[in-house]
Amino acid sequence: MNDLHGKHCIITGGAGSIGLAAAKLLRAQGARIALVDLDRAALEAAAARAFGAQTDGIALLAADVSREDEVERCVGDAVSRFGQISVLFSNAGNFGAVAPIETYPTDVFEQVWRVHVLGAFLTAKHAVPHMQSGGSIIITSSVAGTRGDPGVYGYITAKHAQTGLMRCLAKELAPRGIRVNTINPGPIDNAFQKRVEDGLGAEIGRDGTEFFNEIIPMHRHGTPEEIARSVLYLASDQSSFTTGIQLGVDGGMSA
Numbered sequence: 001m002n003d004l005h006g007k008h009c010i011i012t013g014g015a016g017s018i019g020l021a022a023a024k025l026l027r028a029q030g031a032r033i034a035l036v037d038l039d040r041a042a043l044e045a046a047a048a049r050a051f052g053a054q055t056d057g058i059a060l061l062a063a064d065v066s067r068e069d070e071v072e073r074c075v076g077d078a079v080s081r082f083g084q085i086s087v088l089f090s091n092a093g094n095f096g097a098v099a100p101i102e103t104y105p106t107d108v109f110e111q112v113w114r115v116h117v118l119g120a121f122l123t124a125k126h127a128v129p130h131m132q133s134g135g136s137i138i139i140t141s142s143v144a145g146t147r148g149d150p151g152v153y154g155y156i157t158a159k160h161a162q163t164g165l166m167r168c169l170a171k172e173l174a175p176r177g178i179r180v181n182t183i184n185p186g187p188i189d190n191a192f193q194k195r196v197e198d199g200l201g202a203e204i205g206r207d208g209t210e211f212f213n214e215i216i217p218m219h220r221h222g223t224p225e226e227i228a229r230s231v232l233y234l235a236s237d238q239s240s241f242t243t244g245i246q247l248g249v250d251g252g253m254s255a
């Protein structure tokens with residue numbers, strides 16, 4: 001039931017850690033993959049790392065998910081290359097800043113919302129017309145979409161907003177047989193999270209990674225591959241009656 005032969009997946013943030021891990025796993029199950037990210041050179045380097053010379057079934061599409069013209073163009077390119085879209089993994093993300101409310105930079109707040117919220121909205125808006133019954137949309141939210149923390153205004157509010165988007169889409173698209181869910185990772189052992197933890201560490205005067213390992217009930221970070229396996233579950237027919245949920249993959253952090 002994990003078989004994805006004949007399926008076509010768009011993955012945004014595809015040059016990044018979680019996006020690329022998901023691309024590898026979904027491709028290994030037979031899906032054809034369109035990787036979308038900001039920069040063509042980064043996409044090429046990521047694809048070379050993940051697939052080497054095995055580029056059959058892989059398309060690389062440079063686009064900024066917060067720009068409607070670019071999203072429309074890249075979805076069109078993906079469809080003309082592979083046909084109908086079976087899976088949209090809407091995963092592009094940035095972190096922004098941590099600062100008290102009085103000094104949180106408004107332009108950073110807007111930039112974070114543009115990527116996570118507007119980006120997820122635009123990719124769904126332009127992909128859905130090319131999706132049919134059996135399709136699946138997965139939005140990468142976060143454990144940060146289930147809780148608050150001081151100063152993380154852009155990221156935490158944007159990750160909560162993705163839940164609202166997912167719920168609207170899930171209700172609208174259920175009668176058409178298209179499922180929509182969020183995946184909510186906890187801290188992952190990758191460069192994105194390391195930057196967050198280095199910033200936190202400087203604020204609290206101790207190692208930010210160790211701090212997270214203490215507060216995660218399983219006392220460790222997740223891996224991009226663990227998130228990819230849950231993406232496969234939501235992408236495949238294994239989850240055929242699952243829509244409108246937040247799937248926590250967080251070592252118990254949201255328990």
Ligand SMILES: NC(=O)c1ccc[n+]([C@@H]2O[C@H](COP(=O)([O-])OP(=O)(O)OC[C@H]3O[C@@H](n4cnc5c(N)ncnc54)[C@H](O)[C@@H]3O)[C@@H](O)[C@H]2O)c1
Nearest residue numbers: 013015016017018038064065092093142185187188192193
């Ligand atoms: N790393 C973690 O611990 C963690 C935990 C929970 C949720 N997440 C979420 O997982 C997703 C993937 O993050 P990651 O950990 O793989 O980090 P990453 O930085 O490796 O990947 C994010 C990718 O998104 C791309 N991107 C950023 N803005 C974009 C835009 N406007 N248009 C297109 N692409 C854009 C980046 O270039 C990058 O390749 C993000 O949404 C992030 O918020 C990460």
